[in-house]
Amino acid sequence: MKEVTVTDSVLYVGCDDRDIDLFESQYRVPNGVTYNSYVIMDEKIAVMDTVDPRAMEEWMQNVERVLDGKGPDYLVISHLEPDHAGSIQRIAERYPAMKLVSNAKVFAMLPQFFNFDLTGRTVTVGEGDSLELGSHTLHFVMAPMVHWPEVMVEYESSEKILFAADGFGKFGAMDAEEEWTDEARRYFINIVGKYGPQVQALLKKAATLDIAMICPLHGPVLKENLGFYIDKYLKWSSYEPEEEGVVVACASIHGNTRKAMQRFVEILREKGAKNVVFFDLARDDMAEAVASAYRYDTLVTACCTYDANLFPCMEDFLYHLKIKNFQNRKVGIVENGSWAPMAGKQMRSYFEGMKNIRIADPMVTIRSTMTEENEEEMKALADALLAK
Numbered sequence: 001m002k003e004v005t006v007t008d009s010v011l012y013v014g015c016d017d018r019d020i021d022l023f024e025s026q027y028r029v030p031n032g033v034t035y036n037s038y039v040i041m042d043e044k045i046a047v048m049d050t051v052d053p054r055a056m057e058e059w060m061q062n063v064e065r066v067l068d069g070k071g072p073d074y075l076v077i078s079h080l081e082p083d084h085a086g087s088i089q090r091i092a093e094r095y096p097a098m099k100l101v102s103n104a105k106v107f108a109m110l111p112q113f114f115n116f117d118l119t120g121r122t123v124t125v126g127e128g129d130s131l132e133l134g135s136h137t138l139h140f141v142m143a144p145m146v147h148w149p150e151v152m153v154e155y156e157s158s159e160k161i162l163f164a165a166d167g168f169g170k171f172g173a174m175d176a177e178e179e180w181t182d183e184a185r186r187y188f189i190n191i192v193g194k195y196g197p198q199v200q201a202l203l204k205k206a207a208t209l210d211i212a213m214i215c216p217l218h219g220p221v222l223k224e225n226l227g228f229y230i231d232k233y234l235k236w237s238s239y240e241p242e243e244e245g246v247v248v249a250c251a252s253i254h255g256n257t258r259k260a261m262q263r264f265v266e267i268l269r270e271k272g273a274k275n276v277v278f279f280d281l282a283r284d285d286m287a288e289a290v291a292s293a294y295r296y297d298t299l300v301t302a303c304c305t306y307d308a309n310l311f312p313c314m315e316d317f318l319y320h321l322k323i324k325n326f327q328n329r330k331v332g333i334v335e336n337g338s339w340a341p342m343a344g345k346q347m348r349s350y351f352e353g354m355k356n357i358r359i360a361d362p363m364v365t366i367r368s369t370m371t372e373e374n375e376e377e378m379k380a381l382a383d384a385l386l387a388k
């Protein structure tokens, strides 16, 4: 595993998970994922969060190694989701003198997950409270519904470190050779995307802090160019598109809708569309398709009719967009059906339930295979979508 250094007194004890089949039983992680945890060594020793039970014993060994025979004074709990909190009971039993530091919501929910006696072991903190460790001081900032109700982040003021919970995290193990943005976007939009206003509220509070380093609970420690990452978070949480471009998302059984949409991609390119990204929703990564829809300003959905409804992968896609509060986009609709096309109406009704979605005309109806007339309609749709 790649060595991760934070500072001389803040030590990384997290773990890579390269074997997980699906993160949160939903997200493909071809390059794995990390569960980050840190130890602050000072007069008092604080362990910052735990890890998923999948990595529990490896993490426990990392903690024991850096503690070198000492016992921690505190375990700080930012978030109770099991990918971070899953090893709390393990460390609480290993170090009976250690206190658990978190907010009241965490301590109310904790017994739902674990079965050990908290009596005399909790230190409850709230917004603006701090905890002195010696030369280090942790300041607690509540971040409700980013993306669970009990979430909080911690700011360490002597070294100016923000422990950002799931914020600023990304998929991918520590040594994954990939740039930050795509996997951070896929992570953020799919996991936290619904909670834009709450993220904005947290960013507002963070803007008052002098931050030199961000320690998230997944992915690399961010030490440079923090403005870049913060700008991405401001954008993603505002539901504004990042870039001009068209996502063409297609659901096809026998391939005729897909073939038409491949032609539509060519038409868009012929007409000068800047970025055109194509997804076959039955095969491509759903979370990537959702994240791409957020990235660009225009979305086209094309679906064949299936038992008077949508083909399931399109329903799944639109359901994800709906619950992630997708909004502020231009949309085009293409349907296919051999005897009674219904998919267009169903897609339209999804979009009508979302905020500020402008549906472009014409809606294109294909009856089994694309005709020349369909091609003309698709050209008109492309014009409407690309018009400023």
Ligand SMILES: Cc1cc2nc3c(=O)[nH]c(=O)nc-3n(C[C@H](O)[C@H](O)[C@H](O)COP(=O)(O)O)c2cc1C
Pocket (backbone or CB within 6 Å): 251, 252, 253, 254, 255, 256, 257, 258, 304, 305, 306, 307, 308, 309, 336, 337, 338, 339, 340, 341, 342, 367, 368, 369
């Ligand atoms: C299981 C199944 C159910 C279908 N249900 C409908 C339907 O309710 N109404 C309709 O017009 N076409 C229906 N179709 C036909 C397809 O929508 C149509 O053949 C379309 O052209 C398929 O496009 P594709 O080649 O992109 O899969 C159904 C096809 C299948 C295989």
Ligand SMILES: [Fe+2]
Pocket (backbone or CB within 6 Å): 079, 081, 166
């Ligand atoms: Fe989480």
Ligand SMILES: [Fe+2]
Pocket (backbone or CB within 6 Å): 081, 083, 084, 166, 217, 218
């Ligand atoms: Fe997480």
